[in-house]
């Protein structure tokens with residue numbers, strides 16, 4: 001979901017804050033204390049800039065809910081990724097132009113840079129969709145690789161950046177002309193503690209909050225590879241908006257408890273405080289969803305999502321909801337909420353007829369036109385299924401695997417759908 005990035009005032013402010021405002025005080029502290037040639041100070045600043053960007057990227061990896069609400073998770077992840085790459089480049093220039101006679105300074109600095117290089121490249125290929133969403137052979141390579149090294153292992157490899165942070169702290173502390181700048185060192189440690197503290201709080205303290213806990217109350221098989229999971233939320237939990245998603249970990253289910261996986265809410269029962277998820281087997285863990293017994297306790301992080309805001313923003317537009325595979329999941333809740341209040345057309349694109357498990361639910365909703373299609377759609381298919389008025393005025397919400405979303409949006413653009421009436425969610429990070 002990386003490249004569906006919202007451009008808003010909040011997004012611009014977040015970028016300026018992370019890229020410019022946050023590093024400034026530390027750079028000023030350093031420059032005020034260092035006595036050196038301007039070029040050498042600039043090279044030192046580049047190293048410091050890289051470190052601060054690395055710390056900010058680490059703090060952003062905790063997906064702060066307040067920031068997600070302001071700019072959306074795709075923008076947040078994009079900013080996290082760009083900060084990582086910018087830090088790598090800035091640190092690379094610092095390494096290239098620095099000289100030092102201290103072995104400890106040299107070894108820790110170089111090791112941190114190699115770790116950064118490795119973790120950033122691995123994240124671009126195995127965690128983000130920057131390349132794999134667009135390049136077919138890279139996507140196939142990643143799928144093959146994930147049979148050997150699972151997504152969870154890639155996440156652990158990414159956490160090597162904490163080793164890099166420790167090495168950089170030793171690196172900076174071992175430079176005598178910097179180490180004697182007490183004010184700078186204190187602020188540096190405050191920055192480091194804030195970033196690592198934010199991470200530790202998000203990983204170890206926040207999850208024990210009662211509002212994050214839930215219990216599996218239903219597990220229904222929709223097809224041999226799709227399950228509908230009902231989860232009762234804690235009475236203090238904030239209820240989701242239609243189309244929102246959570247990161248969920250299932251306690252006591254091997255592997256599912258260690259890394260949280262994102263799943264969209266298909267429907268909400270406000271009276272019972274229960275949310276329903278539709279989970280399709282797409283990898284080793286989701287394939288075992290059928291084995292999750294009722295009574296299993298779960299940890300929920302969220303709700304995240306921006307669809308409700310987009311729908312409110314396009315107050316007069318009819319809704320065209322396009323789901324591919326498991327992408328139909330969040331669209332059911334959206335259709336249930338807006339049925340009778342907006343004109344709605346649903347397109348369910350599947351690879352097998354058996355996957356049209358929500359057809360009846362959509363058809364039973366007042367004023368909802370339901371269409372289904374086997375395999376990818378062409379511009380001609382779209383023109384046949386969606387009337388010209390909807391193509392001209394509708395807000396299109398497209399959800400599915402990244403490659404499918406990109407392809408379908410390309411087709412929609414060819415059918416005359418304006419870019420500002422397209423929003424999507426890609427079911428990969």
Ligand SMILES: Cc1cc2nc3c(=O)[nH]c(=O)nc-3n(C[C@H](O)[C@H](O)[C@H](O)COP(=O)(O)OP(=O)(O)OC[C@H]3O[C@@H](n4cnc5c(N)ncnc54)[C@H](O)[C@@H]3O)c2cc1C
Nearest residue numbers: 151260261262263264279280283284285286326329427428
């Ligand atoms: C916003 C969002 C909403 C989603 N909603 C649904 C839904 O309603 N129903 C549904 O069936 N699927 C949904 N998915 C996809 C679902 O998260 C993945 O299919 C699932 O995490 C795969 O786990 P796995 O271990 O079985 O597969 P793996 O083989 O480990 O991974 C398969 C692919 O899933 C992605 N993935 C795996 N683990 C994670 C993770 N922790 N975080 C992000 N991506 C991951 C990776 O791109 C990976 O390439 C959603 C994804 C996103 C990003």
